[in-house]
Amino acid sequence: MSSCDAETPYGVVLFRSVQAALAAEKILAGEKIAHKLIAVPRHISSNCGFCLRIQWADREAVERLLPAEKLGVEGIVPL
Amino acid sequence: MKQTVDARGLLCPQPVVLTLKALVSADEVVTIVDNQTAVENVTRLARSKGCAIAIDKKADGIYLTIHKGDAPVEMTQADAAVTCPSGEPAAGPLVLFVPSDCFGRGPEELGERLMGAFFHTLRDVEPKPATIVFMNTGVKLVVEGSRALEDIRALADSGIEVLACGTCLGYFKLMEKLSVGRVSNMFDIASILLKAGKIVEL
CATH class of the missing domain: 3.30.110.40 (TusA-like domain)
Structure with a gap:
């Protein structure tokens, strides 16, 4: 599942550090946005071993809540 | 001849x-x-x-x-009673022993998340254990509210035997909250560990 179509059910938020991933996890939990902290899948490369799996449909809301520069977000990619 | x-x-x-x-x-x-x-x-x-x-x-x-x-x-x-040297694959099932809700020693915040990530990843890697035994604070992973619950449930649904130490559930007053697997006792757990071909402890 590497296509970027809107039907992809999950995406992952990648981070520059573990601390950034943990901080983002707290923000999404506070906003009641479904998420799951998982190990970065083998086929994706990231600085941090953790990433947050989210519903692809929530991507825009997540982007708003986690400003990339401020929160060390590397990107959001489909799973 | x-x-x-x-x-x-x-x-x-x-x-x-x-x-x-x-x-x-x-x-x-x-x-x-x-x-x-x-x-x-x-x-x-x-x-x-x-x-x-x-x-x-x-x-x-x-x-x-x-x-x-x-x-x-x-x-x-x-x-x-031929004994086989260690390091060689022995006959007997692969058992995953989970004596803690934290993966590795260190800050709880990290250990709990590593454990969650481990069980999520276990769904996609081989070989799968035949049995997973949760002991001591490890039982917190198989009760309501555990971050690993969904993944452990999927593993159980795929045929892996999931056992939680009843004494431990009792100690933490979590018996009513057990959400996956079955309550086990020391006789069963000791027997499973001793009959295992290989035990992987987290």
């Missing part, structure tokens, strides 16, 4: 057991093996039974030719 035992591809203790069975009735046994451990084990067996042994390494395997001595070869109680 001559007998051939093809033990290539077989794990300890099979080459020894099959050779011994053959030696009981045959005067000459040729056991073919494919690894050094089997060579050593069968050689040890032959010598302990007073047999002569010749080792011939061929392209398709190592041929161990054993000539029975004057005395008859019998299977004894000790032979039945």
Whole structure:
């Protein structure tokens, strides 16, 4: 599942550090946005071993809540 | 009478057991093996039974030719309990032992998340354990509210036996919250650990 179509059910938020991933996890939990902290899948490369799996449909809301520069977000990619 | 035992591809203790069975009735046994451990084990067996042994390494395997001595070869109680050296895959199921809700030693915040990520990843890696035993604070992973619950449930649904220590659930007052697997006791857990071919402890 590497296509970027809107039907992809999950995406992952990648981070520059573990601390950034943990901080983002707290923000999404506070906003009641479904998420799951998982190990970065083998086929994706990231600085941090953790990433947050989210519903692809929530991507825009997540982007708003986690400003990339401020929160060390590397990107959001489909799973 | 001559007998051939093809033990290539077989794990300890099979080459020894099959050779011994053959030696009981045959005067000459040729056991073919494919690894050094089997060579050593069968050689040890032959010598302990007073047999002569010749080792011939061929392209398709190592041929161990054993000539029975004057005395008859019998299977004894000790032979039945052949022990296999560690480091070799032993017969018996793979058991995952989880004695903590944290993966590794260090900050809880990190350990709990590593454990969650481990069970999520376990769904996609092989080999799968036959049984997962949750003990001590490990039982917190199989109760309501656990971050690993969904993944452990999926593993249980795929046929993996999930056991939670009943004493531990009782200690943490979590018995009512058990959400996946079944409550187990020390007799079952001790037996599962002792019969395991391999135990992986987190």
